[in-house]
Amino acid sequence: MAEDRQTYEIDEAQESQYARAPLIDQEFLNDIMELVDTESQHALVNIFTDLHPADIAQVINNLPHRGGKYLFELLPIEVASETILELSEGVRENLVDELSSQRISDIVDELESDDAVDIVSELDDDVAQQVLRQLSPEDSAELIELMSYDEESAGGLMGTEFPIVSIDKTVEDAIRSVRDTAEDTEDIYEVLVVDENGALSGIVDLKSLLLHRPDVPIKDILEDDAVSVDVYLDQEEVAHLMRKYDMLTVPVVDGLNRPVGIITFDDIADVLHDEAIEDMERMSGLSDHEEVQSTVFGIAKSRFPWLLVGFAGEILAAIVLWSFSASIERVIISTFFIPIIMAMGGNCGIQSSSIVVRGLATGEIAFTKTFVRLSKEFLSALISGTALALLLFGISAFWFQDYQFGLVVSLALLVVMTNATLVGSTVPLILNKFGVDPAIATGPFITTTNDALGLFIYLAFLTLIYL
Amino acid sequence: MAEDRQTYEIDEAQESQYARAPLIDQEFLNDIMELVDTESQHALVNIFTDLHPADIAQVINNLPHRGGKYLFELLPIEVASETILELSEGVRENLVDELSSQRISDIVDELESDDAVDIVSELDDDVAQQVLRQLSPEDSAELIELMSYDEESAGGLMGTEFPIVSIDKTVEDAIRSVRDTAEDTEDIYEVLVVDENGALSGIVDLKSLLLHRPDVPIKDILEDDAVSVDVYLDQEEVAHLMRKYDMLTVPVVDGLNRPVGIITFDDIADVLHDEAIEDMERMSGLSDHEEVQSTVFGIAKSRFPWLLVGFAGEILAAIVLWSFSASIERVIISTFFIPIIMAMGGNCGIQSSSIVVRGLATGEIAFTKTFVRLSKEFLSALISGTALALLLFGISAFWFQDYQFGLVVSLALLVVMTNATLVGSTVPLILNKFGVDPAIATGPFITTTNDALGLFIYLAFLTLIYL
Structure with missing residues (x-):
């Protein structure tokens, strides 16, 4: 079991490589292309079963388009949906252009709301319409609402899957809400607590739920000084706030202070990274975003x-x-x-x-x-x-x-x-x-x-x- | 209760200001300095009781040294320990120079291990010795060990407070470990699982503990594909890995794959930010780190x-x-x-x-x-x-x-x-x-x-x- 784990450590000879991580280099890519050319589906599936979606995406990013497409089509839907998020933008656009709207719907259906929106908003209008029609009415309504927010605002970053509990309830009720939410998302760190008007009163983290008896009232363990952000706040402001206050997650509220979503730090890491790259590009006199793969x-x-x-x-x-x-x-x-x-x-x-x-x-x-x-x-x-x-x-x-x-x-x-x-x-x-x-x-x-x-x-x- | 919360939203008139956040501007700073000059301790304590340590730090960063020192001395020890972490480096060094070694020890004692190390390693050698002597033997031994790691390695970033459970135990045992750890740290998101040799087998997140019965064996809910990092890995590599694999926390292991610490995303956010600033400084032809407050x-x-x-x-x-x-x-x-x-x-x-x-x-x-x-x-x-x-x-x-x-x-x-x-x-x-x-x-x-x-x-x- 322990052998399955990936540990990253410094290799004496090559400091920038990871000893036990998949080494994705030109040679590896050539091997993959050979398997693609001989249509060795079985061998490819075997290789990619053990890889993290982020690594699969790195391989596809660097394969010729034909190879990337062939490989992506082989991925099971759960892996494909994780992988597509990690592809670089240009590669993803080319790939999505050639997928059937049914395959795209299946992928979108697997994703959490914030990621699903990112994919759907990159589609051509008519394809997006088709994809939305193939989703359940609730999912599609939710996506349409999320797409109404500016991509660079808190609303554009937030996920809408979060546990929520009323302030007059107990720990047991909060745990039930975590259980319901866990069907839709992996990442749950806290439960949002609302008052009788549905306005955010504070949060309760999972640790507190774990350490208190089921019948303890929520109001006794509520953290009422939690910071929240408005749904229209610019993403860079969100990133600065989360960094300043050392927050791993932040609730997003509407104009009536009702929770509408939650932002986790992995979303913000990308914002911080993109911001740094933007600064560098501006300083270097590059006007558009230029990728290493650009023509x-x-x-x-x-x-x-x-x-x-x-x-x-x-x-x-x-x-x-x-x-x-x-x-x-x-x-x-x-x-x-x-x-x-x-x-x-x-x-x-x-x-x-x-x-x-x-x-x-x-x-x-x-x-x-x-x-x-x-x-x-x-x-x-x-x-x-x-x-x-x-x-x-x-x-x-x-x-x-x-x-x-x-x-x-x-x-x-x-x-x-x-x-x-x-x-x-x-x-x-x-x-x-x-x-x-x-x-x-x-x-x-x-x-x-x-x-x-x-x-x-x-x-x-x-x-x-x-x- | 809800009024206590701070919600950040866009003010129509001033997009970059937050409506309900404390507005820290020159006028506010002048008011504070007046209170410092008239030694109005009571008024100052009242103002700062409601502020987040990050905001208090921002005030101190921008006050003249005399005012910042006076203010810092007024803070209760728990607030002082949170605030000191958020001060800019130059301000912190000046301030710490004038604190008694007893006050520093009290502050260090309040901090989590990774933050304590940062403070102690900035001290002059003789002061550091005094501070370490005033801590409990275990705390001081732990700090000395942590100080042996390169500041810019995983070991220099990690905290050593984390729950741990053996793979042959149950959910109930894991919860007990969370309870023990919760005495030392606020931030717990997962339990590290080790095999009979003490080597890391994987992790169990709090959500799983919450959703499974106390008698469920740990090995049934173990995530054995968790990524970990070597204690000597460079902090930028750690940041890139966590960003690539969208991880909020990552376990740190020693050469025998035994867990020695855990890194959370807020540590990494600072690494990503510092890196971006370093790039910008290099591109602008600045050789040392220059702060706005530099002489x-x-x-x-x-x-x-x-x-x-x-x-x-x-x-x-x-x-x-x-x-x-x-x-x-x-x-x-x-x-x-x-x-x-x-x-x-x-x-x-x-x-x-x-x-x-x-x-x-x-x-x-x-x-x-x-x-x-x-x-x-x-x-x-x-x-x-x-x-x-x-x-x-x-x-x-x-x-x-x-x-x-x-x-x-x-x-x-x-x-x-x-x-x-x-x-x-x-x-x-x-x-x-x-x-x-x-x-x-x-x-x-x-x-x-x-x-x-x-x-x-x-x-x-x-x-x-x-x-």
């Missing part, structure tokens, strides 16, 4: 918009340089330092904007007076800027034996760095004030702005001294 | 190292420009396009490196042949690069009526963009091969490399045509 055109499409913004900004920079061409021609060595002026401005801008954007996201920055924040940024840029300006003065003066130019370029560097830092910290605050997502300022936008601005400052200095 | 010198210190790396790289770029100064002087308009060459190379490099780095982190990239990945990157850069090169040819030809130069600069842009994309996707793969964290390649490093390389390509083209 060449998909990649180009996701990357082009910000490249175009950058392009436009640097044409502006070209115009700045052109309008100062007299100074540049006169002091040709000034061109050698265009890169350093641009790069240091860009780096300072990104550093300060990303701190401010994160502070706005976590709410920390709300406690700091804008003036204090900007002063800190300004002073820290002054310190770093002075150090690098001195270094640059030394290098340029030594290199070209031209102290006047050394003074110009190093002073310009100092001003450009402090200016870029202030721009980097101010722009997100302004965007936020006007209701624009400040994260836009962590990407190419702030770099490009600082490029044109930095060059203008540098060349204005140059012109003042030399012309 | 001016702290800010400068965290940002300076990457600024220095950027500085060195751009001095290299200056040398490249200098060595091509003959061409630049001859075709002065070439200088106007230095920014666009640099910026587009930088943007392409960041875009492709961040996708590769993420793919390496999630393991997805392991399934793609390097050649396939690079071909995709190359082709997508060719598409975007051609589009922008045509645009640039149009602009420069129209602007300067110089078709030859238009051809040079637009061809250079195309080559620089494809080259930067290849560099951006190759460097992380190479770093990874040599065991260096590839995430280093998403920050200023890749931009700086591409700046010097891009300018070299541009000027080499120019020289070939004009000299």
Whole structure:
């Protein structure tokens, strides 16, 4: 029996692999494809019987479409329904397109409500209609209601299978409700308690039910300080609340404070993960979500918009340089330092904007007076800027034996760095004030702005001294 | 009773605020400081009695040190122990420095083992010794053992309070174990089941215990396919596993497969969050962890190292420009396009490196042949690069009526963009091969490399045509 368990541990040789976990690598995938090509159903079923749905999904994600489809069709309905949830979005869409509406209905029927909604809302309208018709009237009504919530709200995340008990009942009644709910869902951690109006009064966790006698009144063991969330609350707010208050589950209530669902932490883990990826994509200048499996055109499409913004900004920079061409021609060595002026401005801008954007996201920055924040940024840029300006003065003066130019370029560097830092910290605050997502300022936008601005400052200095 | 509950919902006027949650803003903080200054203990205790420890921590985080310390001293020991966990690291360190070792011991005594370890390991050695001496011998021995694990391993995350039952026992015995454990910890979701050698056989969740009769043998309701993790597994691997397999808790085992602890999802939420912040910091060129509350010198210190790396790289770029100064002087308009060459190379490099780095982190990239990945990157850069090169040819030809130069600069842009994309996707793969964290390649490093390389390509083209 113990051999059935999967223990993940560090293999001395390959730290990132798991000793006893299925090793899903290119070789394994090739073996699977061979079995698919020879239609060795029996062997495939044998291999996949022991795998976790998340692992099966990983295999299908990385097989050619034909192989993934063949394999998925072989899975028993309970496994298929677990597996489909774990597939990457693109792979799932392609796969679902080729399934019969009956097979989709069977899968949806197996799923818990929150997962069923995710699958049905990805379907084409006519297929979705067919699938809904093949479900029981209650199931289909429930799904239609859940689909009315924004995908990114608490209502879009919650499951509707939860035990519930009235506050005037006993432990025994609560256990009965757990028993009824257990037919529909695996994951039960607490019972929601409602008052005579059906409004949430609090929760009772399973541990309390287990440790109290059946005739103990619910009101005696009620936790009445439980946090709940409104059904329309944004999923990121839900994630932050659950993380802040260390909650594994949170009840979801409607406008009359009546429980309508429950969110568990595994849903929130995905939200936190997606959020992190979104941040990274925004910072890297990717506009659409790009997956490792994306096609060449998909990649180009996701990357082009910000490249175009950058392009436009640097044409502006070209115009700045052109309008100062007299100074540049006169002091040709000034061109050698265009890169350093641009790069240091860009780096300072990104550093300060990303701190401010994160502070706005976590709410920390709300406690700091804008003036204090900007002063800190300004002073820290002054310190770093002075150090690098001195270094640059030394290098340029030594290199070209031209102290006047050394003074110009190093002073310009100092001003450009402090200016870029202030721009980097101010722009997100302004965007936020006007209701624009400040994260836009962590990407190419702030770099490009600082490029044109930095060059203008540098060349204005140059012109003042030399012309 | 229902009024005691905190429901978070969207306020129409202020979407990011919660209607019934305590609104912790600057005004609230000012009021608190006034109460601190007038030493109004009674009023303060009244205010904080109703707040969640996470909210109290948020207040203390944002008060001046003197106020935070005064407030913390007023908290009853149970609240203080919950609050201290939620403080930001810098604030906690300052606060703990001024607490008596007796007060620290009392706090540590209240905490669950995993949290107690976090606090004790932050103490100075001599204070930690004093604190450990004031605990019971068992508690202190347990803490010392837990402290031996790497903070970032499963052992460093796990709590050691969990119910355990032998596989030959019954539901009743398991419930007894839950009852015993409940004296030490709030959070119990499952009972670990061990065989005659003390090795983990599986788990039984509380729901099963609740729904089966006391005399049912454990082996009949055992889930023997539960995933467990080795005590030395890195915390990020633990987080990825728990997310992948949608687990709220995971048992931790030693080398003989004996359970030594349990990790719950709230621990992992912090890991996922910290990881996301780390990524963002690396991408923004911040070397130390920078908090909103950091001092001016702290800010400068965290940002300076990457600024220095950027500085060195751009001095290299200056040398490249200098060595091509003959061409630049001859075709002065070439200088106007230095920014666009640099910026587009930088943007392409960041875009492709961040996708590769993420793919390496999630393991997805392991399934793609390097050649396939690079071909995709190359082709997508060719598409975007051609589009922008045509645009640039149009602009420069129209602007300067110089078709030859238009051809040079637009061809250079195309080559620089494809080259930067290849560099951006190759460097992380190479770093990874040599065991260096590839995430280093998403920050200023890749931009700086591409700046010097891009300018070299541009000027080499120019020289070939004009000299």
